[in-house]
Amino acid sequence: MKTHIRRTLAVAGSVVLAVGITPAVPALAAPHRAAPQRAAAPSAPADYDARRDPAVTGALAAKAARLVAEPSPALSDLRTELGDQGIVDLDPLTSTPRQVAKLDGFLTGPSRKPAVRVAQDYLKAHADLFGVDPATLEPRRDYVDVEGTHHLSFLQRVGDVPVFGNGIRADVARNGALIQMTGSPVRQMPAALAGARLTGSQALDTARRDARETRTTPSDKAHLVAFPTTAGLRLGYQTLTMQTGYLHVVDAQTGRILYRQSLTDHEAGPDALVWDNYPGAPAGGKQRPVSLRKWLSPTATTLTGNSSHVFSDVDDDNVAGAGEEVGPSSPGHFRYPMKDFTAQAGGLCSAQYRCTWDPFVAYSWQDNRAMAATQLLYFTSVFHDHLQAAPIGFTRAAGNFETRDGDQVEVNDLDGADTDNGFPDGNHVDNANMATPPDGTPPTMQMYLQPAANDPTDPWVASDTGNEASSVYHEYTHGLSNRLVVDAAGVSTLNGPQSGAMGEAWSDWYAYDYLQSKGLEKDTAKPGELVVFEYSTGGANTIRTEPLDCPVGAPATVCAGTATAGPGGYTYGDLGKISRRGAEVHADGEIWAQTLWDLRTALGSRLSESLVTRAMELSPADPSYLDMRNSILMADLVVASGRHQKAIWKVFANRGMGFFAASVDGSDTAPAEDFSLPPAPRSPKSSVSGTVTNDGTGQPAAGVAVTFGGHSSGFAGSYAAVTDANGHYQIKNVYVGTYPKVAASGNGFERQVKTVTVGKAPATVDWTVRRDWAASRGGAQLTDFNGDDYSDYGCGPAQTIDMSQGTGWSSDAVLTGGTAIDPRFVTIQLPTAVDVTSIAVNPTGNCGDDPSSSAGDYRVETSTDGTTWTTAATGHFGPADRDRMNAVPLTAGTAAVRFVRYTMLGTQVADEGGTCPSQLSGCGFVDTVEVGVYGGTA
Structure with a gap:
């Protein structure tokens, strides 16, 4: 995506009740007041995966730690076989390998066997670990890249129904050596699944409603899949809806959304006149005649090339309607000189950055409509050929885009240019995007005008984003990455x-x-x-x-x-x-x-x-x-x-991604950097052990996982352990060195992170962990809330109790005077009665809002029965309280607490020196990241 809007949504799953998944939020009454329009909010919901719902991530994380800390004999044997630079990364949902590989060699030696046989033999040799019989796998693909490597995919099926998102992928080198295995196959496949109550058409309707789509397209489709959950496989429909570009899995019995993935990455013969860079560029900035013969038929009447189809989608209906195709300027020619609007449009227009429309004159974009579409046919065709050629090798076999395969890029130029009486409306400016469905369905590229119409403050050159080579090539590359980083069924996994x-x-x-x-x-x-x-x-x-070519230490x-x-x-x-x-x-x-x-x-x-x-x-x-x-x-x-x-x-x-660098997984937004090269062969190893204690009781904390970030997923061994009944743990065979992100967490205990230096002598590292009784991972539940529910954006009320400082709750701020608002509250039921010693809140703005939306005035109430409430704390959060948990002063209501109600009474607009109404986020939204409750059982 190329985007000019620096507004971000928190990355988190929507709160959706999924069969087999514990809901993070029970069904509650609808919000009592209509939402104000959220500025720059997406037109469709954020990605969601029931397998990563906050209600299950804690349990899966604990299971992941147990899998590596208490390895099966098969896992231990394979780790020994692979050595210190082996990778065996287990998926806690399936208990099978997500990845098996080595960084210092291949899994097997050279072989003359067919690549499929090489992979099958390895699966047979490690059947206890992978949990699959190779004879039950269906070969889906054997793609050979330009280096001669076979990339094999095998599907698992229940009867005729493929398993979604799992299966097996294998990579076999030209010489027959097995490079790696990936995929997380499902163990113990059932003989059959419960029948469907929905039809495919009903599932498509459900997906369209969920994605807020209003139209069908010829590319919409649905087929049955088996979706893995913590409770087993569920029958669902995998759907494609391409009005805005979404892939869903809809439960075939209940209609619940199990999975939602946006396929759109936002931003961002005959002869023709084109430039190679952008109009006015020092190099490649002048129109020159080129032949389109290698891409376009000599008798072409539209811009339908061998890999892309370009038209002007000025009404944004994703279809080439009347007058939206671009034909030849004369038989055999697409020679459309650019009309220069530089002097007329002014603003940032200059000799080096020439403008192609006037955002103050309706329909002025029509003068360069044919030129711009022809330019896009040239750009997309040139880049298609570049990516297809060696050494990149994005070929037909790899999943590239070809008209002969019915898989050409549908390029919608001037998208929405006529959605506001000859101008683009606010949703169709300053951006570009590329929606890439799995191989076999045409992707859609949309290029918009910039800047916003009649807005002299919008700081962009007056042009079509399709006039700029870097914008087009950026969007096109989303097609490359989303077709290559995929699961066994070919679905993109660039989700975190x-x-x-x-x-x-x-x-x-x-x-x-x-x-x-x-x-x-x-x-x-x-x-x-x-x-x-x-x-x-x-x-x-x-x-x-920053520019792209900024090395570490470059001058400011x-x-x-x-x-x-x-x-x-x-x-x-x-x-x-x-x-x-x-x-x-x-x-x-x-x-x-x-x-x-x-x-x-x-x-x-x-x-x-x-x-x-x-x-x-x-x-x-x-x-x-x-x-x-x-x-x-x-x-x-x-x-x-x-x-x-x-x-x-x-x-x-x-760049900080050295041997001891640490990241929990691809969802970690606070990884620890390290600048070390790998230890030399036969470098010394040691061990780490210790005791984990509950700081509220002083007693040993059982079931707490101790993990070395970046090294607990199989790389260089799995440095992880789970405490026993005495709170004790031990991790052996740890390379001597400094590890920046060693953590202890689990069962509702807050994550404690330390930097641990391991010397030649065994190290003792003890931990004191704090139980957060308000954590959903520890059994707390959200029983009530009010205000708008932005769960679809990943910032619903459940994010106040997900033990994450990277996600938060955002609600509507309805002003009642100054910065005071209608109260917005959440009610939390603790898993047991607690004698509370502390309640802490992180009031920071989130969900893409600026800091003014951080909670200001607040109230905290407690209850023993959920009916009678005592005010325990009131006050005001200011700028110094952002980005951290702040203990609130408790004055009453701390004994035998079973319910806590937290209420936001104002924003921090005044703290920012602002007033309402204004463009500050706090004039429309009020936010809090997390609420924590601490103490001992009553």
Whole structure:
């Protein structure tokens, strides 16, 4: 996505009751007041996966720790077999491997057997661990990439119904060596599933309603799948609805939404006149005649090429209606000179950044409509060929876009340009996007006008985003990444905050890798030259926070960074800090993009193109940055026999993704960075042990998981353990070194994180953990709330008790005078009666709101029975209270508490020096991140 709007939504699953999944919020009365319009909110709900619902993540995390801390004999044997740089990452939902691989070699030696046989033999040899009989798997795909590597996919089925999101993927090198296995297969498959009560048509209707779609498209489809839940497999319909681009799984018995994934990544013969970069660019900025013969038929009457179809979707109905196709200027020619609006439009228009419409004149975009569509046919065709060629190799077999396969890119240019009487409305400006469904269904690219009509304050060059090569190539690359980082059924797994950020980073990197290689963008040894989307911004670095070519330690004069992350090139520890509003895929993607530019500088463009692409094909599902680092290291083994391992490790270690770097998984928005290279072979190892104590009782805390972040998923062994009845744990065979993110958590105990240094002598690390009685993971429930429910945006009331400081609750702020609002409350039922010693609140603005939406005045009440309430605390939160938990002063109502009611009475608009009405978020929304309750059982 290319986006000019720096507003982020918290990444979290919607709160939806899924069969087999405990609901995070019970069904409650509808909000009592209509919502104000949420500025810049998406038109459809956020991604959701019932397998990651807050109600089950705690249990799955505890199970994951047990799986690695108490390994089965099969797991222990495989770890021994793979050695210190082996990876055995278990999926807690299935208890089977998400990934099995080695960073210092392949799983098996060379073989003359067919690739399918190599994979099947490995599954047979490790049947106890994978839990599947290879004879029951259905081969789905055997794709051979440009390096000769076979990428195999096998589906699991219950009868004729495929399992969703699981199965087996195997990668076999040209010489027959098995590189890795991925996929998380389901154990103990049932003979049959309960029958469907819904039809496919009804499931499609349900999906459209959920995605707020109002129209059907020819690409809409539904088929049955078996969806894994914590309670077993459920029969569901996998649906595609392509008005806005969504993939759902709808429970076939209840109609509940089990899975929701947006397929759209937002932003962002004959001859023709085209430019190669953007109108006015120092290089590639002038129209020149080119032949379209290799892409377009000599007798073409529309812009339907061999890999894309371009039309002007000015009414935004996703269909080429009357007058929206673009035909030849004369037989055999698409020669449309650009009408220059630079002098007329003014603003940021200049000789270097020429404008193509006047946002103050209705229908002025019509003058360059045919030119812009022709330009897009050229851009998309050129980039299709670039990605298809070696060393990238995004071919038909890999899932690229071809008209002959009915899978061409449907390019909607000037999308919505005529949705407001000759102007684009506010939903159709300053952006671009690409919706990429699984292979076989055409993707949709939408390019918008900029800036907003009749708005002199909207700071963008007056043009069509399709006029800019980097914008088009960025969007097109979303198609590459979403077709290569997939599950066994070919569904994209770029769903988490880290994988989503890498999706944006790859799009920037591939675009500028091409432009720089062709001499269209300048990049010398001097840092800070590659400003992303410079045409749209008139040369200002305002869409990204830093140029692409900012090495670590670059001067602030050219790589200024942000107030929250600091200047110079970004490192892994900056994730979640670049944007002042927390984790955001475009901002966080800059870390990965700059790292890959370092890799390109170290290894050259062609080798880097090969390694980065092969790594996508080798990636496990929903990868973290560290997962993808590992995949690039494995790609080097495939492509170059591991000759560049040291150089690759050096690049990643320099960016904080060294050997001891720590990330829980791809959803971790606060990873710990490390700058170390891997320990040398036969480096010393030691052990860590200790006792975990409940700080409320002083007694041992059983069932608490102690994990080494980044090293508890199989990499270099699994450094994890679960405390026994005496609160004791022990982790053996730990490399000597410093680990920045060792954590103890579980069963409602707050996560405690330490930096642990392991020396040659066994280390003793004791923990004191605090029980949060308000945590849903510890048995607390949300029983009531009022105000608008933004669960679909990942910021519903349940986020106040999810033990995460990365998600929060946002509600509507209905002003009653000054910054006072109609009260907005949540009621929390504790799992047992508690003598409360402390209640703490993090009042910070979230859900993309600015800090003024942070809760200001507040009230906390307690009750023993849920009927009679005592005011325990009142007060005001200010700017100093943001981004942390704040203990509130308790004055009464602390004995035998069973219910807690927290009420937001005002915002922090006044604390920001503002008033309402205004553009401050606190004039429309009021937010809180988390509520915690502490003490001992009554």
